[in-house]
Amino acid sequence: MHPHPTTLDLEAIRQQFPILAERINGHPLVYLDNAASTQKPLCVIDRLSEVYRVDYANVHRGVHTLSQRCTDLFEEAREKVRRFINARHTHEVIFVRGTTEAINLVAQSYGRSKLMPGDEILISAMEHHSNIVPWQMLALQTGAVLKVAPISLEGTLLMAEFEGLLSEKTRLVSITHMSNALGTINPVKDIIRLAHARDIPVMLDGAQSAPHLPMDVRDLDCDFFAFSGHKLYGPSGIGVLYGKESLLEAMPPYQGGGDMIRRVTFEETEFNELPYKFEAGTPNIADTIALGAAIDFVEAIGMAAIADHEEQLLTYATSKALEIEGLRLIGSAPQKGAILSFTLEGIHPHDIGTLLDQLGIAIRAGHHCAMPVMDFFGLPATARASFALYNTFDEVDTLMDGIRQVIKLFK
């Protein structure tokens, strides 16, 4: 029935996610809001609880056994992240609350210490608010100017225009690796090559790409890379900023407090070394360790296999969606992650969302925290189905059947 049978053992995988057995409004849950946040496997849920049951103490402080054990687990998680994104050094991995905080850190530390009035920051027209607003705030603080590279109606970055916007005043490019609203996967290697040819560092917003594509920050040669644990089957409230050692070394701390210092007097403070310089205060210990468990989980399945499965889901869902009269896909880039953003003629996305929810189908309806993208397409909102490793072809069928029912109700 389905053109490309998946290589994943979906039944076994789905059994690892207890929430997938839930019934919503009398129907089996069909969870297609993965771009907002993914569900959690048992190994993550159990690890979280186990940390608090047997391993927990504050880290980097105590001489007692639990403190040392918890510190070791915490630092093991950092090493897992390093391996996951193939960073050169473990100290290039900074733990933060999520992608948003990572971008704010770079804006306020790197940006604020470097930018002069008239300097430029270059982003794209498909950014999430979290990769727009921190730069606008920085521009207000420093007198720098925010430049925006345009996109096509397909939802792809216009590369010639992008290159044209790289000027001698450009101090940083910050761009999404994969668009949350459109699914577009940007040609980040080309972007980085063009920027580096002019000695401009590049930050990648990896919130959507890290959970769905094999990641290698050294191969990409990006200068900063940010992602969130909660979109990678891990806990919320924990995320990662990767930065090249030389850049991080030269940057001032983002926040002051405990753990980020070596010596404090009332006259002056000597800051700690990387990565602790950027991790003031007691970190999110248990969630960090559970993020490590989430990384173990996806690596055991294999990121390449996950990407392959999701690509098949997207291909199947796209072809089925296009059979529905009145359905318009928003975002049709040739390189796309498993995100299906769409509108139905005469039916507002919010109504679609509420009605599909009655059938147990969870999608996102709204502007996806990307209002400028909606403005570009002249839409107040879209409906968005976003897929993850545990989604099945049958669930795509359920979604399409649900969409047809919504259309029928509105006729």
Place this chain on the structure above:
Amino acid sequence: MLDQIRDLYQEVVFDHNRNPRNFRVMADANRTIQGFNPLCGDRITLYAKVKDGLIEDISFQGAGCAISTASASLMTEMVKGQSEAEAEKLFETFHRMTTGKSGDDINLEDIGKLAVLSGVRAYPARVKCATLAWHSLQAALKDEGHSISTE
């Protein structure tokens, strides 16, 4: 399968969504308000002609969901010809109906057709869709500048 949602999506809602009443620009309005729901990005422009405390005419424009469009349409039908005080009282009743506890005593005769939107109370994520037009009206009557937000 979608029958159970008929408590929210009643035929009157579909009717007003398909053919919204008073859906036009009013060139000679003396009150114009932009209503905005930042949660969903929906916008509405509400026009009113208020003279001697009486809402002589009212109309709206904008693109929203079925609930917000129907709510705006029904509202304009109801308050046209009412005094500002009557409209204010209706807003309070409507607000209580859509956000209050189910035990709240609402006199359905007071709100007439608006009762079709009482089902929204069971869908907290959609209450703001139903109240956007009403918040806009309240701002228009108070003449609070030119834009309001549900947040």
